[in-house]
Amino acid sequence: MRKKVLLISSWTNSPYVLGYYLSPPMGLYRMRHWLKGKHDVTILDPNLDEPLGFLKKHERFDIYGFCPTKDNLHNDIALIRFVQKMFPESTIILGGVEATYNYHLFFNMKLADYIILGEGEKALEYFLDGKHEMHLPPSTLARNYSYSTVLTPEELSKAANIDFSELRIPEYWKRNESVSENSLSRNCVNLYITNYCPQGCKFCSTTRFVREACPSGAKVNTIEPRALIEIIKKVMRQLPETKTIYFHDDNACHDKERTMEWCRLAIKENLGVTFVATSRINHYDDERLAIMKEAGFRKLSCGIEAYSDSLLKKIRKGQTTKTIDEFLKRTRMMDMPIHANMILCQPEAEVDDIKRSAEFCLRILGDKRNTITLEYYIKAYAGSWYYDNWDLIEYTHNTIPSIEGTKGGQVRIPVRFLPKNEKVREIMYKIDEAHRTDEFFIEARKGNFLTSNLTREICELALNEL
């Protein structure tokens, strides 16, 4: 039977672009596209529409699907409770990364009827088709009881081929304007062309995301090259002011053959847009780099995380300072700027690691076209190795707002993994203090800002403290 579904993106509840530029909730749009013709799916994006007014204005939906995130958990919980109060006869489902890893919390707080793990397209379709009955007694937990819901490359191509004119992307471009002098984000459309990262870095939750839902089904799938070219052409037709397509995956260039093939096709078709991708540094080899440059890539984003062999080994990053240096040499020879992601005061960092990483950042920033997002500590997200194994986790309590009489209260949020080394911890606290008291940080973080604008000062501060 046809169902009326509302999918609701995480509620930041702030008019500012805080640390990252914003983009529409592509996962929710992908699910809507997947279900087109079968169910009526509406998207509520609280970044653009005030959610309470929206919910009151619209008739009841059969299903309300939320995508909570840790950073906005208090707001997301408040909104779920508001929907529970307004529409008690509707079904509430949750999905996405936070719901997948933290399902106990949502069930314990009675915030969900069902939780869908991993990729949502096929899982939500099966759910709406009523195929969710497991026919197991409630006292049983089963690991491998169901169909795989991981998308194949063909299905990924279908899922990503959405109607971009429905995404209200120009509204996001407008919202991002104040931070988009950084050329990465100017008139940018995010695309996702892979599904998974098998690396398993200790601080990252990505590797377990698909495995959590489908233990046997996890391997890296990449969109078919011809299908990708058609999607890019569609973006350019529907949003002709697009300047950059950003493949915001973790591993966009993982598949060498497919990357080279779609780049060849892009050169032939002359698509009139530039590209940025996020991928591991070993994916940017000489051959791929040469053709990517010719296809219109203007920046490469990558996770460097630390410039210290011992620390890179501890966090299971699968790269060394030698492979990082070789990557930098390749990109310099190709005249290709980079955006690097770094983490300074890591749980297992020693003082010398801080020195090496901070000096590395300053060296990279010597080329003005390069940018670095430097997190000075690791945020404690569920799903990562540290989350399950590290004993030094800092928590806070966030206040859940009461909306028109709904239950409020507090929710405990894991903030960050604390470094074991005392001196490293001290440096981290000094940086905290500077964020509170130093004029540069106060000014820089007043309204809209990008984290990458703070990198140089954080490094200098850390080096001064050594």
Ligand code: B12
């Ligand atoms: C690209 C990206 C961004 C982009 C775009 C985000 C956006 N609006 O779509 C930008 C840079 C804007 C961004 C911002 C932020 N991000 Co971000 N982001 C990512 C990244 C790399 C990919 C997400 C993505 O779009 N994937 C592709 C789409 C197709 O998949 P998806 O969104 O996961 O959706 C699928 C499934 O999850 C599922 N699903 C999702 N929701 C629902 C809901 C229902 C009901 C169902 C059934 C299924 C379902 O089905 C979808 C289709 O398969 C992930 C890491 C990762 N690998 O997942 C982090 C990640 C999601 N981001 C994260 C965070 C913390 C943030 C910020 C809060 C950072 C900050 N401090 O500002 C902000 C929040 C912005 C906001 N308002 O929500 C965390 C979330 C952690 C957590 N546990 O909550 C992640 C996991 C990274 C991490 N570990 O740090 N992010």
Ligand code: SF4
């Ligand atoms: S940090 Fe990057 S390479 Fe490591 S597991 Fe996460 S997505 Fe994969």
